[in-house]
Structure formats: C-alpha cells, structure tokens
Amino acid sequence: MIRNPFYRYLRRPVPDTGAEEADAEARQAEFDIPIVWLLGRTGAGKSSLIRVLTGLSEIEVGSGYEPCTKTSSKFDFPPDAPLVRFLDTRGLGEAGYDPSEDLAACEGHSHAIIVVARLDDPVQGEVADALGDVLRRRRRMEVLLVHTGADLIADEGARDRARHSSARRFRDAAGREISEVVIGLPRGGAPREDELEALKDALIATLPNAGIVLHEEAAKDAESRAFLEVRRTILIHAGIAGGSDALPVAGLFSSTGVQFRMLKALGDHYGVPVTMTLARNFVSLLGIGIGGRFVGSVALRQGSKLIPVYGQTVGAVAASAFTFAATYALGRTAARYLYTLSVGETPSRGDLQATFRDALKGVGQHDR
Incomplete structure (x- = not known):
C-alpha cells in the first residue's frame, strides 16, 4: 500500500x-531567495512595476535599491527579511553603456526574467537581442513579457498592433512562446485592478516562488x-x-x-x-x-x-x-x-x- x-x-x-x-x-534561505531579473530599456517602467507588485511607494522603491555591479542594482522585498529579489540593470540603449558585464552577472543568479517593454516604444532590438543571448545559454530560464504603457495609447486598435508587434519580436528572439501581460503604470497612480491581477497570476505561473510572495490573499x-x-x-x-x-x-x-x-x-x-x-x-x-x-x-x-x-x-x-x-x-x-x-x-x-x-x-x- x-x-x-x-x-x-x-x-x-x-x-x-x-x-x-x-x-x-x-x-x-538567503541563497534560495527567488531572483527576478528586470530587463528593459530606460523608462520602460521597471521601478514602477516593482512599486505596484510590492505595494510600496515610489520613495520606498527609489531608496530601496542596493548596488550589485558597477551599473546594476538589487531590490529586496521585504527589505528586512527578503523573500524575493529583483535585479535591475541600467536601461539597455543608454548612450555609452555596455551591458555585457551586467548581463553576465544577472544571468548567473536569476531564476526568471521579466522583460519590460513600453507599447509606445517600438525600439526594442537591443532588449530582444539580450534576451536571445541569455536563452541560448539557458534554455529553461522562465520569461514573462510585461507590456507597459497601456494607458498611453488611447486607440485600442493601435494598442493591439503595438502589442502583437512587440510580442512577435521577443518570441522570435526567444525561439519559443512566452507568456505576456499588458498593464498601465500611471505615474503616482494605480493600474487597473484586472491588469494587476493578471500580472500577479502570470508571475505565479512563471515563477511560483516569487509570484506567491507577491500575491496578496484575501x-x-x-x-x-x-x-x-x-x-x-x-x-x-x-x-x-x-x-x-x-x-x-x-x-x-x-x-x-x-x-x-x-x-x-x-x-x-x-x-x-x-x-x-x-x-x-x-x-x-x-x-x-x-x-x-x-x-x-x-x-x-x-x-x-x-x-x-x-x-x-x-x-x-x-x-x-x-x-x-x-x-x-x-x-x-x-x-x-x-x-x-x-x-x-x-x-x-x-x-x-x-x-x-x-x-x-x-x-x-x-x-x-
């Protein structure tokens, strides 16, 4: 029996x-903290994404980063006894910035990647190339594509076209299907409740160790x-x-x-x-x-x-x-x-x- x-x-x-x-x-426990690498261009909304996921204020998020490499940083949540860690590189595409050191450091310690891409920013080639480079070496790395800026494009048709174009670019770079969600991140405000719930559900499906930490239970x-x-x-x-x-x-x-x-x-x-x-x-x-x-x-x-x-x-x-x-x-x-x-x-x-x-x-x- x-x-x-x-x-x-x-x-x-x-x-x-x-x-x-x-x-x-x-x-x-420190060693096993799930680590989520935020990958995206400058202004894509990476810090705002941490803010809505953790429920912290912009000031708390802004002051919570600690150096990781010369041009990357980490954000632990909760800060006193962390259960999840976000890694953030400088925005890809910045003038004079060589991301190779940060990519190598983050790749070696990350459990999952959240690609953050604004719907009104069609220039995503460097981010897609970086994603492809990592996945060629670590095929099992989990990836979640978060389209930000849903509140910045009023026309629904234009918003859908931008989403499909961006998703196709990152899907081609990854060489496989990847999960994706769309969310608006208004400065100083809150995203739509359905978009936030969809984001947290997608994070649980992609990386349950981190997703369940960030998912508030009623x-x-x-x-x-x-x-x-x-x-x-x-x-x-x-x-x-x-x-x-x-x-x-x-x-x-x-x-x-x-x-x-x-x-x-x-x-x-x-x-x-x-x-x-x-x-x-x-x-x-x-x-x-x-x-x-x-x-x-x-x-x-x-x-x-x-x-x-x-x-x-x-x-x-x-x-x-x-x-x-x-x-x-x-x-x-x-x-x-x-x-x-x-x-x-x-x-x-x-x-x-x-x-x-x-x-x-x-x-x-x-x-x-």
Missing part, C-alpha cells in the same frame, strides 16, 4: 533545531486572517525545502525534515504543540489519495535527477519547483488544521483535503 513519506519520517526521532542549524537554514474569515500571520513562515520554509531538493534522493529526506520543522513552528504560533501523534493524525487526514499522488510525483522527480546531464538541470528544476509548491500547500493546510484545534473544534478531512488541493493548484501551475 502506498504511504505518504511523512509516515516513515514521523516514526524517527527529530532533534530540536539548535542555533547552529537555525543559522544554516537562515543562510540557505482574509475572508477568522481562519484566513490568522493564516496571514504565519504565511511568511510557510514561504520561508517552502523556499528552503525547494532549495534542498537539488541532490538525487537525499533531497527528499532533507525537504521532509524542513517540512516537519515548519509544522512545529506553526504549532508554536497557534499554541498547539506538534507531537509525533498529532503530526501523524494530520497526515492521515490528508488521505491516501493525496499522499499517493504526492509520492508518485516525488518519485518521478527524484528519479529524473539521476539521469546524467538532464537530471542536473531539468530534473533538478522540476523537483525544486514541485517541492516548493507542495511545501507551501502542506503549510497552508497545516495552518487550517492547527487553527481549528486551537479554537476547540475538530478538523474535517474534507476541508483539509480541499485546502491542500486549492493551495497546490494555486502555486503548481509551473509544475509541468
């Missing part, structure tokens, strides 16, 4: 996390409001678990340990001590159906990492993305489970299974 991997793990004694291990996990009831207080803890553990999944087979046990420590941290927050008995009960409520599919997916991804060359690239990327999504879904479900216990109620198997499926679906679009 197929069993959830937690059943085996939960029978083993788990030592308390000491200061040394906590420091190691903090360093791992607090519909007391449980949802309580969850927002622990969401950051879950995201940090999901990032660590995903990053630990880089080694064949061993990654499974490493990520499972991180997931169990996440459960203990959530229990501390809700005032419900997570014992082995409680943890086994939680996993049992998820059911064999979910557990069996989870095990099958894990086995497929762990096995793929053993394949020479393929396993060191594609297989590892797939395993990391899946582990991030699964850990986040597990944490979201555990938060509901522990909250229900904390208010003296009995958790429902159906409610927990639905919560897990919804959470996994929300961040698992990338898992393909």
Whole structure:
C-alpha cells in the first residue's frame, strides 16, 4: 500500500533545531531567495512595476535599491527579511553603456526574467537581442513579457498592433512562446485592478516562488486572517525545502525534515504543540489519495535527477519547483488544521483535503 513519506519520517526521532542549524537554514534561505531579473530599456517602467507588485511607494522603491555591479542594482522585498529579489540593470540603449558585464552577472543568479517593454516604444532590438543571448545559454530560464504603457495609447486598435508587434519580436528572439501581460503604470497612480491581477497570476505561473510572495490573499474569515500571520513562515520554509531538493534522493529526506520543522513552528504560533501523534493524525487526514499522488510525483522527480546531464538541470528544476509548491500547500493546510484545534473544534478531512488541493493548484501551475 502506498504511504505518504511523512509516515516513515514521523516514526524517527527529530532533534530540536539548535542555533547552529537555525543559522544554516537562515543562510540557505538567503541563497534560495527567488531572483527576478528586470530587463528593459530606460523608462520602460521597471521601478514602477516593482512599486505596484510590492505595494510600496515610489520613495520606498527609489531608496530601496542596493548596488550589485558597477551599473546594476538589487531590490529586496521585504527589505528586512527578503523573500524575493529583483535585479535591475541600467536601461539597455543608454548612450555609452555596455551591458555585457551586467548581463553576465544577472544571468548567473536569476531564476526568471521579466522583460519590460513600453507599447509606445517600438525600439526594442537591443532588449530582444539580450534576451536571445541569455536563452541560448539557458534554455529553461522562465520569461514573462510585461507590456507597459497601456494607458498611453488611447486607440485600442493601435494598442493591439503595438502589442502583437512587440510580442512577435521577443518570441522570435526567444525561439519559443512566452507568456505576456499588458498593464498601465500611471505615474503616482494605480493600474487597473484586472491588469494587476493578471500580472500577479502570470508571475505565479512563471515563477511560483516569487509570484506567491507577491500575491496578496484575501482574509475572508477568522481562519484566513490568522493564516496571514504565519504565511511568511510557510514561504520561508517552502523556499528552503525547494532549495534542498537539488541532490538525487537525499533531497527528499532533507525537504521532509524542513517540512516537519515548519509544522512545529506553526504549532508554536497557534499554541498547539506538534507531537509525533498529532503530526501523524494530520497526515492521515490528508488521505491516501493525496499522499499517493504526492509520492508518485516525488518519485518521478527524484528519479529524473539521476539521469546524467538532464537530471542536473531539468530534473533538478522540476523537483525544486514541485517541492516548493507542495511545501507551501502542506503549510497552508497545516495552518487550517492547527487553527481549528486551537479554537476547540475538530478538523474535517474534507476541508483539509480541499485546502491542500486549492493551495497546490494555486502555486503548481509551473509544475509541468
């Protein structure tokens, strides 16, 4: 009979996390921050894009950049304990600017690229060439094309023609289909709500690790409001678990340990001590159906990492993305489970299974 991997793990004694291990996990969290490279010409709206994604003011964004190379900078969000990092080069096309050093530095540390192109600026050759150069070396790099300036072209037909022309240029440069969204970024104002939601949904599909950080979840009831207080803890553990999944087979046990420590941290927050008995009960409520599919997916991804060359690239990327999504879904479900216990109620198997499926679906679009 197929069993959830937690059943085996939960029978083993788990030592308390000491200061040394906590420091190691903090360093791992820093290493595993999803990094999004903003690629575009001067004035394309890269800083404005960060502003609307993070909800920060223009002043906060403007003062939040830190040097990365001589002509590039980084922006961490949130600044005190970052969960996502934006890398920004100087605008391509500036007179006297040679982007080769910045492109090399950003390429080596980025998890995804957001190409920012204004619809009223048809001169995108240098940006398209830079994108093509990077993708020839890193074919699996995820790309999202954001057309800005939707509010600057009043005529809908002209706006559509500009979008199709720009999309074709970047699609040809990439040598594949790429996701795209259109958004207006009025100076000092807010974009349309539907455009902002489309942008965040596209970011989740392109890079779930960053997208879920930037996606604000509605607090519909007391449980949802309580969850927002622990969401950051879950995201940090999901990032660590995903990053630990880089080694064949061993990654499974490493990520499972991180997931169990996440459960203990959530229990501390809700005032419900997570014992082995409680943890086994939680996993049992998820059911064999979910557990069996989870095990099958894990086995497929762990096995793929053993394949020479393929396993060191594609297989590892797939395993990391899946582990991030699964850990986040597990944490979201555990938060509901522990909250229900904390208010003296009995958790429902159906409610927990639905919560897990919804959470996994929300961040698992990338898992393909």
